[in-house]
Amino acid sequence: MTLKQPLKKGFKQMLAEANAFIETISVHDALPLVGEKSVLFLDVREAFELEKGEIQGALHAARGFLEFFADPESTMHKPEMARADRIILYCATGGRSALAAKMLVDMGYDLERVFNLAGGFEAWKAANGPIEII
Template identity: 50%
Template sequence: MVITKGFKDLLAEANAVVDVVSVREAMDMLEDADVAFIDLREREELVQGTIPSAAHVPRGLLEFVADPESPMHNPSFDPAKQLVVFCASGGRSALAAKTLTEMGFQRVVNLVGGFQAWSEAQAPIDPLRDV
């Protein structure tokens, strides 16, 4: 078997089409009711904390949770809201932002550097989540 498109190719394609937001810009969005933060990390990663009020949706469930017709739908995926997606460093969330855009969400941005950049900037963090 020959892989014709690897993860680097997929990430490059995603990064070429998704909008991004810096940690500073995202911090300014924290109190905006028109913005939903989506944490795409795995459950085990939540021991590091998360961005305040972020909905947790592991990347592997994204399509099921984002689709309003799915029994797994999470109302955080409101097409009227600005969605700020993030993972640990920005790779999974770039792919997720591309997927959400392909699904029809028009206001999706990827947090540059992910939760790692958020932490390094000493931005607000909700403490350890019960995992």
């Protein structure tokens, strides 16, 4: 099956817009934030990806459920998200987390609180950042 007309906005344009809008934080700048109570590392990868490990202390919130976890009116709400002064989202390499970060801001989270981890979990592992095996 093919589309009858081109998409109004493809994933490349959506990624470019998200990356231009959301602040990216480098692994180097994020490493010292592990364990800070006011900082939440939010893993938006799928459950099967967790077998590779997770940033130490991260909260898993698969991207497909993120709107439900983010909204205080949802029965699935994760209160850690509302309490954090900074939320650093990550996925495997940074694309899905950029889109997820923009979505959080679109929902009403403060732009100054939401960050995308540059290079995602792969960059974190390459920098020997602390991980937990789930």
